[in-house]
Amino acid sequence: MERVIARWLPRTYLTLVYVLLYLPILVLVVFSFNASRTGYQWDGLSLHWYESLFNNRAMVKAMWNSLWLALVAATVSTVIGALTALALHRYRFRGKRMLNGMLFVVMMSPEIVLAISLLALFLLIGMQLGFMSLLLAHVTFCLPFVVITVMARLSGFDERLPEAARDLGASDFTMTRTVLIPVIMPALMAGWLLGFTLSLDDVVVSTFVSGPSYEILPLRIYSMVRVGLKPEVNALGTLLLVFSLVMLMLSQWILMRSKR
């Protein structure tokens, strides 16, 4: 008896917690296909809310704004993050520990602390809040995640390869381009996907550093869900969840494949 409990109790517990974690998401997805206007009763299947979503021009515009911002932010943070990781991995330089420390602090500190510090900076230098301020902020909070993804890849790497390339006369730049970049490619792609998703989902930092000239999706959702229930949000939320899930699966697939 005791062995049966010892065997099944942990499994039951794991299952229960997973069910609780996924139940709200499931409800959201199911309700996004609900015909009901009030959003609580089930009135049959309908794609009505998806339709009204795509007929809302301001919404579609915010969607494109968000996707464009995420695309640029992910790309810039991947480039800078990869260079940072390479520098931390290969070079000895002054203040290396401080650099590491700053990246760690960005990752650990509450988003709101980062958000107000950037707002203060942008207003001090007189920058108009809009695409540029959002981009700088998003790149900054994505950066540490790209760096650790690439560092993880570099740490299991045969150090003799770059040495060999140097001995054969390659310059630092050539060696990086022909030896290191191909090695870290999977990590770059995974870091890019993570950055894209983080940028697309960010509410806290964007609340502070966005301006009326560039409206993005998370802030539109935020203004919609503060009061009551909006069936359109069910549809929009479902789309965002599916999108993020695809990005995550893609990233896992890339990393898994590269391990073989």
Added chain:
Amino acid sequence: MTKGARQPFRTAVLILVWGWLLMLVLAPNLLVVGTSVLSRDPAEFIRLPFTLDNYIRLMDPLYLDVFLHSLYMAAVTTICCLIIGYPFAWALSRVSKRRQTLLVFLLIVPFWTNSLVRTYALKLLLATNGLINNALLAIGVIDEPLTLLYTELAVIIGLVYLLLPFMILPLYSVFDDLRDELLLASHDLGAGRWSTFVHVVVPLTLPGVLAGVLLVLLPAMGMFYVADVLGGSRNLLVGNVIKNQFLDARDWPFGAAASVLLTVAMAVLLFAHRLSRRRLGEEGG
């Protein structure tokens, strides 16, 4: 070494990286600290003279209540996450390796998905005519709907729901490193289950606990949208206060002081985490 001059690539990379971090991390944070000791100005946000008034005002009963209430909700959230997450992480680390890959993947999913959307999804469950009330009414447990939404409980449920994976992942990583041989050795040396747990398991998993607390406690004070969507106007977090001061009340120095307070709390927790790891390292070898 004078290699720098002969390595333009290295120099360029270091300038770019340092430039970015100094401009967008160090400088802004210094600005916030600076702002927190200045006076408020209705037009220009801040002005001289220097003052510690903002920090003293944090102790004002009006705000102190909000902070303590926020700290209380964050603490309850952290404890709930720990109580749910500790046995969960242990059970997870004992599952076969092949299943673990899938199960850990299921834990990472929340990190990649929109937390605002998931907060909103909870609303569908908690509302007066939401799913939980409908279900309880249908099976006759209650006669009239419970008030779940816009309460302290709703905020705590929301925070636990969003932050639980951040508690579980560091715990899972320490449990995964915990060798079965150690537990067997403890058993062979005559320790009972309880004694093994207290003297072997708890000390070895302590860094994971502290990392989890760090990843849960601070965000639980900052995630203002959870309080906005689920808590109504009376269950505010420190994050709501900071946001209101910066975006609505326009009292930047005061908001900055509240933010410095959060940063100091983070520093203390980080220090405790390092200390626990170092102690473990010394004992281990």
